[in-house]
Amino acid sequence: MERPADPGASLARLPGKDPHNNPGDVSVDFPVSVVLPAGGTGERTGLQTPKQFCGLMGRPLISYTAQAFERVSWIQCVVVVVATESLALMRDIAQRYRHSKVRVVPGGSTRHRSIRRGVQALREPEEQVGAGTPKVVIIHDAVRPFVDEDMLSKIAMAAKEHGAAGAIRPLVSTVIATTSEGYLDHSLERAKYRASEMPQGFTYEVIHQAYQKCTDYDLDYGTECLHLALQYCGTNAKLIEGPPTLWKVTYKRDLAAAESIIKESLSQSSCVLTGDCPSALSLAASLQKAFTTQHMDLDIIPNLQGDHANYLLKEWNFIQISVNGSLSEVKALLASLQAAERALLNPVVVVWVHLSGADLPSIGETATEPAAISDLASPRLENWKTFCCTVSTSGSVRSGCEKRVKCGVIQKSKSLFKMC
Amino acid sequence: MERPADPGASLARLPGKDPHNNPGDVSVDFPVSVVLPAGGTGERTGLQTPKQFCGLMGRPLISYTAQAFERVSWIQCVVVVVATESLALMRDIAQRYRHSKVRVVPGGSTRHRSIRRGVQALREPEEQVGAGTPKVVIIHDAVRPFVDEDMLSKIAMAAKEHGAAGAIRPLVSTVIATTSEGYLDHSLERAKYRASEMPQGFTYEVIHQAYQKCTDYDLDYGTECLHLALQYCGTNAKLIEGPPTLWKVTYKRDLAAAESIIKESLSQSSCVLTGDCPSALSLAASLQKAFTTQHMDLDIIPNLQGDHANYLLKEWNFIQISVNGSLSEVKALLASLQAAERALLNPVVVVWVHLSGADLPSIGETATEPAAISDLASPRLENWKTFCCTVSTSGSVRSGCEKRVKCGVIQKSKSLFKMC
Structure with missing residues (x-):
């Protein structure tokens, strides 16, 4: 049988x-x-x-x-x-x-x-x-x-x-x-x-x-x-x-x-946006390896323009790596997702990674960053989850705010960043 | 069929x-x-x-x-x-x-x-x-x-x-x-x-x-x-x-x-300890009615002495009503549960209700109470959940700390107190 x-x-x-x-x-x-x-x-x-x-x-x-x-x-x-x-x-x-x-x-x-x-x-x-x-x-x-x-x-x-x-x-x-x-x-x-x-x-x-x-x-x-x-x-x-x-x-x-099947399915893949910065690409490549060990797929794209726009129609999880500390890229991402009405059908997860060249500051010093990304998503729809973390080029990771901790991709991302 | x-x-x-x-x-x-x-x-x-x-x-x-x-x-x-x-x-x-x-x-x-x-x-x-x-x-x-x-x-x-x-x-x-x-x-x-x-x-x-x-x-x-x-x-x-x-x-x-079956089963009944105070008994009786509307059982007992000790062997959820604001009753309850090794098999939930005759203070004024009960349970075992709320005799409810919000009994208790 x-x-x-x-x-x-x-x-x-x-x-x-x-x-x-x-x-x-x-x-x-x-x-x-x-x-x-x-x-x-x-x-x-x-x-x-x-x-x-x-x-x-x-x-x-x-x-x-x-x-x-x-x-x-x-x-x-x-x-x-x-x-x-x-x-x-x-x-x-x-x-x-x-x-x-x-x-x-x-x-x-x-x-x-x-x-x-x-x-x-x-x-x-x-x-x-x-x-x-x-x-x-x-x-x-x-x-x-x-x-x-x-x-x-x-x-x-x-x-x-x-x-x-x-x-x-x-x-x-x-x-x-x-x-x-x-x-x-x-x-x-x-x-x-x-x-x-x-x-x-x-x-x-x-x-x-x-x-x-x-x-x-x-x-x-x-x-x-x-x-x-x-x-x-x-x-x-x-x-x-x-x-x-x-x-x-x-x-x-x-x-x-x-x-449980839907949750697992939604956590199986993710998409990371790197812009054109080499250090962001390098972090994304490490992240991709770490995802593979967890039997998860991670696609690396510079942004959602051109052919990459189809990720808006197939992906539920997005990781935006930012090197300049500005919120403009993640704001654009959230706006695109909102225009595509993605959160209507399933929860959309956006992880914002602030890639820092300096040693990581304490939570208190950057409390405004997590609050800022949280504010970006919260007033929109029920089905948004956001998470923010700062990754130092020296390898240490500090996680910031989480709107809801019960999210497979966010929890996996946290541990995966530590593996990079 | x-x-x-x-x-x-x-x-x-x-x-x-x-x-x-x-x-x-x-x-x-x-x-x-x-x-x-x-x-x-x-x-x-x-x-x-x-x-x-x-x-x-x-x-x-x-x-x-x-x-x-x-x-x-x-x-x-x-x-x-x-x-x-x-x-x-x-x-x-x-x-x-x-x-x-x-x-x-x-x-x-x-x-x-x-x-x-x-x-x-x-x-x-x-x-x-x-x-x-x-x-x-x-x-x-x-x-x-x-x-x-x-x-x-x-x-x-x-x-x-x-x-x-x-x-x-x-x-x-x-x-x-x-x-x-x-x-x-x-x-x-x-x-x-x-x-x-x-x-x-x-x-x-x-x-x-x-x-x-x-x-x-x-x-x-x-x-x-x-x-x-x-x-x-x-x-x-x-x-x-x-x-x-x-x-x-x-x-x-x-x-x-x-x-999901285990969680539902564990949330079906609870036991409330009132001591011998009439206002605690009165609150417990209201609570019992509210539980019934949710198809949950609530047994009312003064304490865990004598025959009531068998609740230690059959119940996973305990609500301790306290009128004097002292932690001694809930401390005794936690000690009994620990002695019976209840948290070994399933999560144990303890809700401490501080029955207040006065108008309810703001969160800030009583922040020490929730912290105190949280401290009582946290160092012991993985399988403890505690929740603290203050109920005014005038009918208003203010919930305090929750160690973990994902707990059926605690969430139900919160809404049920508001129905009393």
Whole structure:
């Protein structure tokens, strides 16, 4: 049984994380849209708020899932199907986080009825984006926020070729058949079975036909779209092994798990701005080595001009090295980040390093510097973290202010500067 | 399919959490010992440290699991089976966290070989505790730390009656059979199948005989003890539905999930010490009401003398109300907690409330008070958190120092005092 060594392997493709993402050689050159049933009540989390609306670092779970689809260029439209009482909430979320591909529609009384409603909506003129009725419909769960472009393209391609496709995972537990009296009857041979997960993909014809032909019993009690495609269209879905991050946020504890994945992903890389000063470049090179020992990436760029401007769209952590003690460079950086509205989706971390040729003064003497950078960021948005430290060319490090100490990149940066 | 509304329901029985725990009418009056295979390499977490040794709030996961068994009075011995290279580490953990029922033995090359080794060890004179070879052996995973006494007694009783018993859970995903070419063959009817989980229990005769008779192939490739009992002893295990907290810590994200469960559990109750002053009692009563609105329990006691001393063994959060502004009561509380070594296993939170009849002074005027209580606790152990606030009888609240702000009880206390 395949047991991937590290679920982190898929994290590089977290929404908004990596524009270098290259989903193999496949290219999706046909219209694909998405149906996201999000009508669940979240009874298993034990929370009053349905889990798709629970906050992960302040942003609702469903917004992460929507973003995972929206950033994929070949996806046209994401139909989010919610309970009638959640329509206003979901529309507010779509607007607040600028989900331009999201359309919100009211769902039915069961999961299948909601998905059917979503599939129908893809045909309605007011929901159509771009090329109209899609060739392939991807169905996913609102509470699986970590689906990546690679998996989506595999599902879309396989669905187009075979009519239907679905993600699978190895079984975590042995599956057993029980007697009616509650005793072990037999256990299944694990290797022959798989857990059926999401996403699943269907040609529009197959999923439309399946929902046309299926019975009320299916709509009320069924759960598995692949099963409907098999039963009513004779389509045996192609199965595709997915990464462990496809897991479904089910219990309250899973919210903490999802948050830990997002935090880790956001701490995996950083970008250092050096200007054109040789000593800044030299410090950046040492820093890059130190980051590598921590399995973190650090890109070195002079500034955010020209092609480097794309770092504004892919990076969440910035280290500005300054040699003249002036705040002008870091002010410009903060202004650029603000113009790009980066802090809307995830926390943005800015570390300002004052490279000093002199021996380091005591905290008291430079208290104005940390205060100054803190002031720069604080009035803007919730999602800014700033940190200031002074590095002497003699090698000593003094850290200044931190707006919030609970930040992986800042904490790592502190120790890494000491390693340079 | 049963879907429990709230996994939190089982949290009240977290290790060390609730001495009122009443596991139904069953009483286990026969010798029971435990085998905990802990030889896994944790490849799926993507961490260098095997997950059973990863820290949850500073303490290794396996210590939580061991404690879950040790606190059950009718369990005699917990044999932890580890890889040879982890023997010293595990013995150190057992000593550091005072796991007096734990015996550490070296394992085999596979899970079944390790469990067999653990079962054999229960017969060896040097491993025997109390009544010798147990009537029932419970087998559990080192990485399922939240098993409670209720589940354990059900498993032990059923194992004694039926020869074997195992925990089951509803299937989270649809299970599908695949064709050899990777297509959907058919999906299983969810209601007829269950996921086989841990703990499992066996009479010593059954598990011993199963391991005597089974083949090398079983020992190398099998995973399911229930299956061996069926195949080699003709014993159909009794299956018992377990709570969702039985889940297995598998991926790195699960460590964050487990930590969130522990933190929540530790924040569910508190104990307030009032002395014999009527105004302190009155504040405590208001506080108790405010806690209830947050689904937290608050017990009111005058002090820790007599029967109230048992709070030292069951509670992690203490609120000392003081009317005379003296630190003597809170000093005595801290000394008692230290004598009971409470901070060894979990963080201990002490909130000191200075009930003032006067209007509240500004922060500056009473800065010595917060500093004083902070000084009391800080030099002792890592695991102490202290918080100080002054409550005026006119109703206003001023919070003083906090050693660490990231503490659920302290944060809740702050808002709750304002509700009183």
